[in-house]
Amino acid sequence: MKQSKLFTKVIKEAPKDETSLNAQFLIRAGYIDKLMAGVYTLLPLGLMVYKKIEQIIRDEMNAVGGQEVYMPSLHPIDRWQATGRYDDIDVLFKFKSYYSKIDYVLGPTHEEVVVPLVQKFASSYKDLPVAVYHIQNKFRDEKRAKSGILRGREFMMKDLYSFHTTQKDLDKYYDKVMDSYVRIFERCGIGADTYTTFASGGTFSKYSHEFQTLTESGEDIIHTCDKCKIAVNKEVLTDVKNACPKCGNKDLAEKKAVEVGNIFKLGTKYAKPFNLQFTNKDGKKEYVVMGCYGIGLQRLMGTIAEINNDEKGIIWPENIAPFKVHLLSLNQNKKSAKIYKNLIKAGIEVLYDDREASAGEKFVDSDLIGIPYRLLVSAKTLKENSVEIKKRDSDEVELIKLDEVVNKFTKL
RNA sequence: CGGGGUGUAGCCUAGUUGGCUAAGGCGCAUCGUUUGGGACGAUGAGAUCGGAGGUUCGAGUCCUCUCACCCCGACCA
Numbered sequence: 001m002k003q004s005k006l007f008t009k010v011i012k013e014a015p016k017d018e019t020s021l022n023a024q025f026l027i028r029a030g031y032i033d034k035l036m037a038g039v040y041t042l043l044p045l046g047l048m049v050y051k052k053i054e055q056i057i058r059d060e061m062n063a064v065g066g067q068e069v070y071m072p073s074l075h076p077i078d079r080w081q082a083t084g085r086y087d088d089i090d091v092l093f094k095f096k097s098y099y100s101k102i103d104y105v106l107g108p109t110h111e112e113v114v115v116p117l118v119q120k121f122a123s124s125y126k127d128l129p130v131a132v133y134h135i136q137n138k139f140r141d142e143k144r145a146k147s148g149i150l151r152g153r154e155f156m157m158k159d160l161y162s163f164h165t166t167q168k169d170l171d172k173y174y175d176k177v178m179d180s181y182v183r184i185f186e187r188c189g190i191g192a193d194t195y196t197t198f199a200s201g202g203t204f205s206k207y208s209h210e211f212q213t214l215t216e217s218g219e220d221i222i223h224t225c226d227k228c229k230i231a232v233n234k235e236v237l238t239d240v241k242n243a244c245p246k247c248g249n250k251d252l253a254e255k256k257a258v259e260v261g262n263i264f265k266l267g268t269k270y271a272k273p274f275n276l277q278f279t280n281k282d283g284k285k286e287y288v289v290m291g292c293y294g295i296g297l298q299r300l301m302g303t304i305a306e307i308n309n310d311e312k313g314i315i316w317p318e319n320i321a322p323f324k325v326h327l328l329s330l331n332q333n334k335k336s337a338k339i340y341k342n343l344i345k346a347g348i349e350v351l352y353d354d355r356e357a358s359a360g361e362k363f364v365d366s367d368l369i370g371i372p373y374r375l376l377v378s379a380k381t382l383k384e385n386s387v388e389i390k391k392r393d394s395d396e397v398e399l400i401k402l403d404e405v406v407n408k409f410t411k412l
Numbered sequence: 413c414g415g416g417g418u419g420u421a422g423c424c425u426a427g428u429u430g431g432c433u434a435a436g437g438c439g440c441a442u443c444g445u446u447u448g449g450g451a452c453g454a455u456g457a458g459a460u461c462g463g464a465g466g467u468u469c470g471a472g473u474c475c476u477c478u479c480a481c482c483c484c485g486a487c488c489a
Contacts, residue, residue, distance in 0.1 A: 012438060012450070013424045017481050037481065089489065109489065143413065143487055151488090219488090264489085292489090330448065360449040367449090378448065388448095 001323070002340075003353040006030070008043050010365040020217055022302040023148025025314050029368045031305075031322075038145025038153035040298070045369070048322035050156070053301055054135055056187045056319065057158050060180045064173075066133040066160050071113045073137055075105040079112035083273045091140040106139035111270045111292065114161045118288075119276045125165050128278055128288065129173065133160035135297070147217050149302040150258060156297040164289045165278060167267070174265060177293050181211055181261050184295070189317020190304055194260065195231035197222050198245055201265065207236065211261035213303050218258030225249045231257075260300050266290040314370030315393050323351040325409060326371035328362045330378035339377060339387065339405055346406045367392070373412075375405070 008030035018024050018034070026032045031046035042050050058068065077094070080086035086094075086105070093106035107113065114132055122128055135158045145153050160177065164170040178196065185194040190213050197210040212222045212231055221234040225244035232240055232252065243250045268287040271277070277285040301320075308315045318324065325343060327350050329336035340352045351371060353362050359378075366374055376388040386399040389408070400408055 009439085010450095011423065015423070016418080016425095019482065034481095083489095085489070091488070111489080140488085144483095144485095146483085266489095269489090358447060358449085358451060360447090360451075363449045365450085376448080380448070 001351055003351055004355045006044060008045065010368055018148060020146075020148035020150070020306075021309065022150065022217070022306040025309060025368065025370075026149065026302070026305055029313060029365075029370070032149060038142060038151065040149055040152065045322045046301075049301055049316070049320055050297060052320040052322075053188060053297055053304075054156075054158075057135065057184055057295060057297075060184050060187075061133045061158065061160055064131065064160075064176050064180050066131045069117075069132055069134050070136060071107075071110050071117070071134050073107050073139065075107050075112060077103045077105055079116070080105050083112055083270060085112070091142055093139045093141050107136075108138055108140045109157075109294075110134070110136075110159055111161070111266070115270045115274045115276050115290075118161075118163055119274060122163060122276075122278060122288065125278055125280050129162060129164045129169055131160060131162040131173070133158060133293075147219075147302075149298040150217065150306070151219070152298060155299065158295045158297065160293040162291040162293075163276075164291070165280070165286070167289050170265060170267075170289045170291050174263065174291050177263055177291070178209060181263065181293070181295075185211060185213070185260065187319050188300060188304055189319060190260070190307060193307055195222060195224055195229065195257070197231040197233050197257075198236055198240065199233040199262070200235050205265040205267065206239075208262060208264045210259045212257035213260050213307065214255050214257050215303065215306050216256050217306055218256045220257050220259055221254060222257045223252035223254050225252055231255075258299065258303050258306075260303050261293075261295045263293040264291060266292055309370070310393075312364070313368030316370045316372060318372045321370070321372050323349040323371050324412075325350045325373045325375055326366050326369065327352045327375045328366060328377065329354055330359050330362070330376065332377045332379065332382060335382060335402075336377045339375070339402070342406050343409065346410050348406070348409045373409070 010030060011028050014024040014028055018027060026046065030043055031049065033041040033043055035041055077086055089108060091108055094103065096103050118130060118132065122130060135156060137154055138157045139154050142151060142153055145151055162173050164173065182196065185191050194211055194213045197212040198207045199210040201207040210233060212220060222231040223234065223237055224231040225247065227249050228244055228246045230246055244252065267289055270290060271287040276288045278288055280286050304317065304320065305314050308317060325348060327336060327340055333354055340350055343350045370392055372392050374390045374392065381388050381399060384399055386401050387405060388397050389400055390397045
């Protein structure tokens, strides 16, 4: 993409009303724009990053047998009354149609939709297990939106719901999803800072598991065991007697973290109100046993930006960067255009800074946007029949010959 | 929802005990000079000061109400 055509621009000063690092960088670099508290637009660059993350999650969900659907945001209230959550969830957006006077709910999560949906098709043990997921915007009327895109009121979330004949089958699948989550966060470049964390399980299981990424801007306190690379949420620390549930290590470190994912064993909590039952081999009815598994996409994106940066800007992990290469032309647009075309032809994602701007401005913008590789074309480099290559996270520069450029990136 | 804070041009800010035509920077437009780390000069466009009401000869400035946003806390299947 040509940077001159990008309708957004890098801005020098962060808006007054954003104090969190993720929002400041993401807004300044042109990834997101704030509509109101807790509600953000994804701009072209931001949507590219979002889609990279989404695709990683989709890959992994498909790999554990998830079937993707799309469930609406607009819900009838009777579903929510059926589970008792209409009056229970304080973040529920409720409203009345102006014309028909009918009451609606904007979905904060989708058990109330997916359970009756699966009920229509799963009636025998032969139909189970089944796993359904969707990636969709959720609405939560948070008392206080905060930390940029880490806690919003409207945001995209991947929710996977699994349906099983037995607790044992759920347990097995739950472990599989847990591994899949570890892979997702690794592929998103935050694996090293993300801890599988024991957390409160609610009424139907002893624990749930959260995936907590270490950062000062997080809202949770976790206690990490560095031997096992797992953690315990402070909420349940006394339940595990202040020790690592895996190895018994009592030397845990208290740290702040943000919850980027959460997996739950729901048991029959939602099967019961909707009477989701299957017929077993003996012809008897049994309740379906469920699990649910969520990841907030904007929160994940914000967390990645929050922990991958320096004073100059974002440093995107390669897998989720909007582009692989940022090609800067210092008044060498003819030569640069050729390089750009060749890279595109080779299938490499390039942001090409073809603007009439000073060298300094291009460098500063490039650092802020945070694309992994910077290619520089200038009179100096062309004298050597070369371009300069620099990684965003390194100060080392290297000259490579013009005819080796494409080759260099197809190998990376 | 409790406490604290902030609203002046697209963005960041200044604006004295109430006083004249609301100031500067960024960004934007035009011209010229620049061109390897946010270039320089000149000219120009752009705000009835979050909104409503009030006090006053006179309100960005004082009072009341209200809206929005930020931070701390509470809350977060």
